[in-house]
Amino acid sequence: MTPTTGDSTRLRRELAESLAERGFLRTEPWRKAVEAVPREEFLRGGFFDVVPGSAPTAWSPVLPDSPGWLEQCYRDESLVTQIAGTIVPGDLRGEIMRAPTSSSTMPNLVVRMWEDLQVEDGHRVLEAGTGAGYSTALGCHRLGEDQIVSVEVDPEVSARAGISLGACGFFPELVVGDALTGHADVRPFDRVIATCGVLAIPPAWIEQTKPGGLILATVCGWMYSSELARLTVREDGTAQGRFLNGQISFMLARPHLPPPLGLLPDLNIGDERGAVHGADVLDDWTARFVAQVAAPRSQKITLNVDGRDQHVLIDVEAGAWAVLTRDGEKWTVRQGGPARLWDAVEEHLTRWLTDGSPSLDRFEITVTPDGQTITWPRRTS
Ligand SMILES: C[S@@+](CC[C@H](N)C(=O)[O-])C[C@H]1O[C@@H](n2cnc3c(N)ncnc32)[C@H](O)[C@@H]1O
Incomplete structure (x- = not known):
């Protein structure tokens, strides 16, 4: 030492x-x-510190000659040490709005x-x-x-x-x-x-x-x-x-990072129906985890079109998508591409809710040469 x-x-x-x-x-x-x-x-x-109040998140460097640096190293927090794949704190004067790529x-x-x-x-x-x-x-x-x-x-x-x-x-x-x-x-x-x-x-x-x-x-x-x-x-x-x-x-x-979204498909052409679950169900951490199990390569983005939020799930590689919109208490889903993403998500969510919404520490994971399976305990009666 x-x-x-x-x-x-x-x-x-x-x-x-x-x-x-x-x-x-x-x-x-x-x-x-x-x-x-x-x-x-x-x-x-x-390391890089979050610039208070910034949205999207901006980062500013904290260098070893900053006052209180040693104490700051012992903050029980992740301290970002690289941004955007190459930038380290000593490279920057000012702020940067790119994603962290390495940290302590x-x-x-x-x-x-x-x-x-x-x-x-x-x-x-x-x-x-x-x-x-x-x-x-x-x-x-x-x-x-x-x-x-x-x-x-x-x-x-x-x-x-x-x-x-x-x-x-x-x-x-x-x-x-x-x-x-x-x-x-x-x-x-x-x-x-x-x-x-x-x-x-x-x-x-x-x-x-x-x-x-x-x-x-x-x-x-x-x-x-x-x-x-x-x-x-x-x-x-x-x-x-x-x-x-x-x-x-x-x-x-x-x-394992998601592919770039690229040019979005025409989200106006697809099958439309009333949704059983709205996009707000994904505000819950475990429900979102279940949705990921159902549609493992889907990304979620929110678009604002003519003053209305459109919650979009999109699987870029498969070319499948679902758009959820809210009208008062009712949600509508429109889906396109080779798979019905929201059908899969709703089927999993309904099963998980029927099983009593078990918490993640009750989920099991199995990996075989055929791939990975994630399950939760089923309610039998
Ligand atoms: C959260 S940091 C690790 C923190 C570290 N264990 C510590 O305590 O300081 C994650 C690291 O994983 C690295 N990483 C990402 N993908 C990787 C991969 N496929 N193989 C090896 N390292 C990877 C990143 O470059 C990054 O440095």
Whole structure:
């Protein structure tokens, strides 16, 4: 470890204390890791802060010479370290309105995930999404640097993480590449942990994990509902598990980002009917998750046409779409293309509501060579 100031030691202790009080930090080895790893080391290039009141969200850089910078590194928040795939805080004077592409995840989520991964001494772990490297460092402290392989798609992000980890005295295997293909190695992993979201658990993670091993990843969709799933790899090469409660979301793995919307089809030509469920049903996190299961490649946008909101679901690749409009209490849906997206969403939602609207922590996820299935307990009477 590099020598750190008394302030950093105090801030790390306070962070550990607060994470323990709120139930995120549950065991002694992880407490020691949080107390030992200086988060500021992973933020030496600064981070981006949201510009208050901005819509769409604008970001401004916070550099290490800003007043109170060290304290800010210990905010229990995700701190964005890269925007639009290339821009780092030192590149900018002023504000930027583009999407974050890398960050140091909020400590409570990093720690909660490491605890949920249920590691034991000697376990070998594959981490997907090195990012700033803070979570990698905690893993190195707990298990030893030889037990951690961390994969990052962006070479510059990976290089910066390598410098930060080295400054803390950790030299794990850092791989530049697509973590969705895992890391083929002679030795299989005991655990896989992903700090980027996925639409579906990649088959490579199952193939590269020992039977009985665990995979922890956030399953997301393009309607932006998501949840953390923990799956056990089975002898037959399938994996099965449950979702853990928390409305966890992560930036999506780059290959899983939605395609550009492009030119919209003519949304005026299609089959129209009264809708059983209106678009407002999607305001609920779990209902939206169910809708994503029904229409997994659909994106949701809202258009304002002649002063009226049109809620559009569109599957760009299939060319299918649904438009929902409200007239007083009544909703109308118009659908076009090769699939009826809202029919599928309504069928799933009606089933989920009939089953008593089970919460996400009661959902099950199964992955076989045929793909991923997400189910919830059925009400039988
Ligand atoms: C939220 S950040 C990771 C935070 C990090 N674990 C930490 O604690 O600092 C997500 C990272 O995943 C990376 N990423 C996105 N898609 C990826 C992929 N297919 N393979 C590997 N890394 C990916 C992004 O570049 C980004 O750096």
